[in-house]
Amino acid sequence: MSERPRLTVLSGPSGVGKSTVVAHMRKMHPEVWLSVSATTRHPRPGEKDGVQYHFVDNDQFDKLIANGELLEWAVFAGNRYGTPRQAVQDRLDRGEPVLLEIDLQGARQVRESMPEAQLVFLAPPSWDELVRRLTGRGTEPQHVIDQRLDAAKVELAAETEFDTTLVNTSVEQVAAELLALLGVV
Numbered sequence: 245m246s247e248r249p250r251l252t253v254l255s256g257p258s259g260v261g262k263s264t265v266v267a268h269m270r271k272m273h274p275e276v277w278l279s280v281s282a283t284t285r286h287p288r289p290g291e292k293d294g295v296q297y298h299f300v301d302n303d304q305f306d307k308l309i310a311n312g313e314l315l316e317w318a319v320f321a322g323n324r325y326g327t328p329r330q331a332v333q334d335r336l337d338r339g340e341p342v343l344l345e346i347d348l349q350g351a352r353q354v355r356e357s358m359p360e361a362q363l364v365f366l367a368p369p370s371w372d373e374l375v376r377r378l379t380g381r382g383t384e385p386q387h388v389i390d391q392r393l394d395a396a397k398v399e400l401a402a403e404t405e406f407d408t409t410l411v412n413t414s415v416e417q418v419a420a421e422l423l424a425l426l427g428v429v
């Protein structure tokens with residue numbers, strides 16, 4: 245039996261390329277399973293309910309918390325995000341790898357509740373490149389970008405809390421490194 249931790253958390257500042265890396269990895273290995281979070285954030289153009297996120301309103305999110313349905317949750321840049329517990333538990337019970345793409349606060353909660361999880365930090369090649377990517381994505385107005393860059397400073401300062409850091413210079417290379425950490429290749 246593999247000694248590899250079966251739950252992996254991928255965190256990193258907004259705009260570093262988490263979604264891009266995960267999408268690339270799943271294009272090559274569709275069997276990689278990523279938890280779909282619930283969020284009160286509004287969908288971006290092209291985002292579909294149940295695919296990138298379960299988009300819920302504040303009342304629905306309150307109920308998920310009250311019913312103990314979230315493994316962890318956090319407020320990020322004014323919106324709430326949380327990991328549905330059951331789907332993750334079902335996968336782990338079957339011995340299948342689980343990947344969570346969540347923020348620093350969520351990563352810390354997972355570390356507390358599941359010390360065997362491996363925490364992976366995705367870092368930008370430089371601060372200026374992070375700003376370029378977040379701005380260049382064009383999905384947020386400037387005041388939201390500023391909020392996310394404030395959060396990014398806190399997240400970058402917490403890198404040492406993670407087991408592994410991957411620097412996202414090349415999407416292909418980071419995707420390959422992450423696959424190895426997941427034990428897929």
Ligand SMILES: Nc1nc2c(ncn2[C@@H]2O[C@H](COP(=O)(O)OP(=O)(O)O)[C@@H](O)[C@H]2O)c(=O)[nH]1
Nearest residue numbers: 258259281317318320325326327345346347350
């Ligand atoms: N704690 C927690 N954070 C999450 C969850 N889902 C997404 N996030 C994080 O919330 C932050 C904002 O996500 P999003 O609005 O999609 O922006 P993006 O990561 O810049 O594309 C990112 O750091 C995500 O990793 C979750 O279920 N729990």
Ligand SMILES: Nc1ncnc2c1ncn2[C@@H]1O[C@H](COP(=O)(O)OP(=O)(O)O)[C@@H](O)[C@H]1O
Nearest residue numbers: 258259260261262263264377381412413414415
């Ligand atoms: N290695 C990379 N080199 C250059 N641009 C990248 C790289 N990885 C991601 N990007 C670009 O950076 C922007 C933010 O990526 P995204 O995956 O949305 O970040 P996150 O999910 O971490 O918020 C996107 O426009 C994406 O195309």
